[in-house]
Amino acid sequence: MQLPVVFFVVVVLLSCFMRDGVQSKKDVVKLRWYMHDTPFNGPTPSSIPVTGYNASDFQNEIKKFLFGQIYVFDDPLTQGFSLTSATFGRAQGIYSFVSQEEIVGSVSYTVSIRTGKYNGSTLNILGAYPYSIPIKKYSIVGGTGKFILARGLLKEKVVNLFGPLNASATLSYHATVYLH
Ligand SMILES: *[C@@H]1O[C@H](CO)[C@@H](O)[C@H](O)[C@H]1NC(C)=O
Numbered sequence: 815m816q817l818p819v820v821f822f823v824v825v826v827l828l829s830c831f832m833r834d835g836v837q838s839k840k841d842v843v844k845l846r847w848y849m850h851d852t853p854f855n856g857p858t859p860s861s862i863p864v865t866g867y868n869a870s871d872f873q874n875e876i877k878k879f880l881f882g883q884i885y886v887f888d889d890p891l892t893q894g895f896s897l898t899s900a901t902f903g904r905a906q907g908i909y910s911f912v913s914q915e916e917i918v919g920s921v922s923y924t925v926s927i928r929t930g931k932y933n934g935s936t937l938n939i940l941g942a943y944p945y946s947i948p949i950k951k952y953s954i955v956g957g958t959g960k961f962i963l964a965r966g967l968l969k970e971k972v973v974n975l976f977g978p979l980n981a982s983a984t985l986s987y988h989a990t991v992y993l994h
Pocket residue numbers: 868869870871
């Protein structure tokens with residue numbers, strides 16, 4: 815190969831492994847967990863509406879795309895699909911419904927990891943996504959502990975609906991975190 819061609823190939827290869835010229839493949843952490851969100855779950859819901867409507871209005875609210883509803887949640891995160899599988903941590907924050915054209919959930923919350931290598935570290939999650947899209951994607955906008963100044967992408971998929979009003983969900987997550 816000609817020298818300029820070799821140089822071009824090297825630059826292209828390097829750019830595959832480096833971001834902003836400083837990060838390499840080893841600075842990427844991949845994590846998986848499941849979340850269990852159970853609104854309207856009798857006396858122990860894991861998420862509660864804070865905008866003053868009650869469960870019997872839920873079907874009417876669905877027709878209006880739940881627009882304006884805000885929930886505060888404190889959901890258990892597990893390593894496996896089952897709620898009784900090993901703990902991964904907690905997800906604590908707010909989700910709300912922000913569209914008048916379809917159901918669009920907006921989230922802002924913190925994932926607190928309580929196991930393994932990242933025990934005690936947190937990730938902060940932000941974004942809005944239509945419920946009709948099977949794989950939702952949210953921004954990981956930062957974190958604490960081992961994830962200080964981290965960023966990344968969180969993919970979410972609903973894997974089970976159940977409970978009162980079919981409003982409870984088990985969701986699976988794949989996080990790709992770029993470390994500082
Ligand atoms: C809940 O909503 C239903 C239906 O609109 C209404 O009949 C009921 O009074 C409400 N309950 C409370 C506690 O506000």
